[in-house]
Amino acid sequence: MPDATFTTPDLTTFCRLDELGLVVVGQHLETDRAVLACRVQEDEAARWCRRCGCEGGPRDTVTRRLAHEPLGWRPTTLLVTIRRYKCTGCGHVWRQDTSRAAEPRAKLSRTALRWALVGLVCQHLTVARLAQALAVSWDTANDAVLAEGARVLLEDPARFEGVKVIGVDEHVWQHTRRGEKYVTVIIDLTPARDRTGPSRLLAMVEGRSKQAFKTWLAERPQSWRDALQVVAMDGFTGFKTATTEELPEATCVMDPFHVVRLAGDALDRCRRRVQQDLHGHRGRAGDPLYRARRTLHTGADLLTDRQRQRLTALFENEDHVQVEATWGIYQRMVGAYREPDRARGKQLMTQLIESVTTGVPAALIELRTLGRTLKKRAADVLAYFERPGTSNGPTEAMNGRLEHLRGSALGFRNIANYIARSLLETGGFRQRLHPGLG
Incomplete structure (x- = not known):
């Protein structure tokens, strides 16, 4: 940069302390931290007593320590000198206002709080890492960041707007x-x-x-x-009943993942039962049913061709006919959901539900159980084909x-902390805190 112009370093601007109403008057660099000596910007109105209106004279000073945004990941501490005044009329004593710098009795500056909140929500840092960077205890960092997150993000009523x-x-x-x-999680799928x-x-x-869901x-x-308009859910009847009672106009949609899993579970139970009846033991490596x-x-x-050959050989054995029948229902269900034409898919699913609710042999106990469930929730299952794009899949992804959040934090013991951290982590606040992030 041959034409660059360099000026005297301005630590007040560089450290963004002018936003806090502070001025840097000195610095001390240590191996593990940086300490900045600051004073409060002069305010002529601060010299006048709010009780009697008389002018106050300087009495003494007090010092306040605040953890600040780390510079280069080196913890930065603000040593703020605060002037105290004594009224010449009534004798009242007060100090300079530092509310721009931090909340009363807070140990973190407002800039540090913002930095920590962005690190928690956008960079997915742990509270332990934030506490280390700010040179404060874990409890101090956790309490401050969660309180700031609740104030700025969680308590914002606008986050419930537009949910359909x-x-x-x-x-x-x-x-x-x-x-x-x-815990019961409610996801905005709009x-x-x-x-x-x-x-x-x-x-x-x-x-x-x-x-729990009904109360919420x-x-x-x-x-x-x-x-x-729509509530997507699994097969738990409690969620269905709560929705019916509190949201009578909303449509309940039973998620395809859970519907297919019901059929898959029925297939597994049938396979295990036949395995036990034929061999008297659970599946082993050499058993055809277990291998398939x-x-x-x-x-x-x-x-694949190899898989088709394996299934052909499996179903050639008449002892496996019950497994073949259950497998056929499972494949019909998968085919209905994969049908590009939703009207045709709904028709296929309707036919499947009718076939497993009437005339199923008593020996196919798994299919009979599946049929009772599908008959009871038929409206919710078929509603998926009338509501394109509605799926509880994003809920499973959430x-x-x-799970990743709990793993990075090495587990949680406090349910309140877990709920707050989960909301901040997955509540869709990244763009609000850091517009440059997607």
């Missing part, structure tokens, strides 16, 4: 026997359906029951509930992101 499609599912938040391990963006976590409720819905404004366990779950249009 939601998904609901259960999620295991801790894998221990102590206390309730399930952006995914409209192809305007990814889905986002809307709320997380402790417990997994009809009452009842707490929402009536206008918000009236705007909901994964091939049976592969779509018929995706089978569960994966929450």
Whole structure:
């Protein structure tokens, strides 16, 4: 840069302290941190007493330590000298206003809070890493960042606007026997359906029951509930009942993933039962039924020649006829969902439901159970074909992101912290905090 112009370093601007109403008057660099001595910008109005209106005179100074945004990942501490005044009239004592720099009694500056919140939400940093970069304790960083996240993001009523499609599912938040391990997650699927963006976590409720979901819905404004059009869910009847009672105008859609899994589970139970009846033991490596366990779950249009030969050999044995019948229903269900023409797909699914609800032999106990379930939830299953783009798949993907969050934090013991961290991590706030990120 031959034409570059260099000026005297201005630490106040470089460290963005002018935004906080502070001026740097000195610095001290240590091996593990940087300390900046600051004073509060002069304000003539601060010299006058708010009680009697008389002018105050300087009395003394106090020092306040604030953790600031790290510079080059070196922890930065602000040593703020605050002047105190004493009124010449009534004797009242007050100090310079530092509310621009930090909240009262806070240990982090407002810039540090913003930096930590962006790091948590956009960069997916752990609280331990943030605490290390700010040179504060884990509790201090966690309490401050979660409080700031709740104030700036979670308590914003605008985040519930425009929600027309939601998904609901259960999620295991801790894998221990102590206390309730399930939470109910509610996902905003509107952006995914409209192809305007990814889905986002809307709320997380402790417990997994009809009452948990019903209570959350009842707490929402009536206008918000009236705007909901679709609720995607799995086969849990508690979610279905809560939706029917609180959202009578909304359409319940049973997610294709869970419907297919019902058929897949029926196929697995049938295979295990036949295996036990024929051989008297669970599947082993050399047993044909056990060797074909994964091939049976592969779509018929995706089978390789080797897989087709394996299934042909398997079904040539008359002892495996029950498995073949259940496999046929499973493949019909997959084919209905893969049908490009939704009207045709709905017709195929309707025919399948009718075929497994009437005239199924008593020996096919798994298909009879599947038929009862499909008959009970037929309207919800068929609603998928009338609501294109509505799927609880993004909800399942959200569960994966929450699993990653819990793993990076090495587990959670506090449900309140877990809910707050989950909402910040997957609540769709990245673009708001950092417009440069997608």
